[in-house]
Amino acid sequence: MRIKRDKMSDQMNIENTGFFSYVPTRLALGGFVSLVAGYFVYFAWWLGLPPTKDSGVWGSFGDFLGGVLNPLIAIAVLYYVVRTFEFQKEELKLTRQELKDTRLEHEKQTRELMKxxxxxxxxxxxxxxxxxxxxxxxxxxxxxxxxxxxxxxxxxxxxxxxxxxxxxxxxxxxxxxx
Known part of the structure; x- marks a missing residue:
């Protein structure tokens, strides 16, 4: 998400750029697809081995995938946490500015009413x-x-x-x- 402030209308617009547009998401999905495709290409085509029916082998493969994907997913989550923090920081900055503008307008109105x-x-x-x-x-x-x-x-x-x-x-x- 991106926050844009329209200077002409002095309003805040939040632009959602989509889930798949972020680099960490693309990296994590690309890494997962590459690992699975690489596994099947290496074992099925180069070694000529069919997929095994032994659950122990599949368990080891799952551990391998988990070990590789876990850091990628953690990096993606960390990225989104940082982005959320930045978004909230920008939102808070804009809220403070709006409160300041409101306070100034209220003071101006109070002076006019006193006059x-x-x-x-x-x-x-x-x-x-x-x-x-x-x-x-x-x-x-x-x-x-x-x-x-x-x-x-x-x-x-x-x-x-x-x-x-x-x-x-x-x-x-x-x-x-x-």
Whole structure:
């Protein structure tokens, strides 16, 4: 198996190259076929001996084949264990990169949400102050109409309105600078 990372789509593709495409597998199968073919060619054609019916001879032949094939199979297994380790190492590397990318994206999203929250908070303050200004203007208008309160109270309220208007303008400037 091979791992390919597609740079355009930033996705990982695992390409299976097939069981018989690996060199150790080919060597082990080729060695086994060569041994069996060599045995039959040597004894049947060169020596002119037919296959024996004695099980002891076949047992010795099996021991011989096992002794030759066992190291070949062990090498093939070792190769596949190393390949599996390399595959898992590459997979872990890609997983770490994806986790890092996810963490960075999460941090970016958190910053955006905090910025939006601050904007909403400032807009809410502005709206609250605008409601307060309208209420104060209404109170000033009622006091001027009724002439029950002295003129100094209306100028004091007007000072509050001016302060709130200035504060609203400051908040609007802060929001526009974001």
């Amino acid at each position: 939006q929250s601050l904007e909403r908070e400032k807009v809410t303050k502005i709206q609250r102050n605008e409601v307060l200004i309208k209420w104060l203007e209404k109170e000033i208008g009622e006091k001027n109409q009724s002439k029950l309160e002295p003129r100094s109270d209306t100028t004091e309220i007007q000072g509050h309105i001016d302060y709130i208007n200035n504060r609203i303008n400051e908040l609007k400037a802060e929001i526009s600078s974001l």
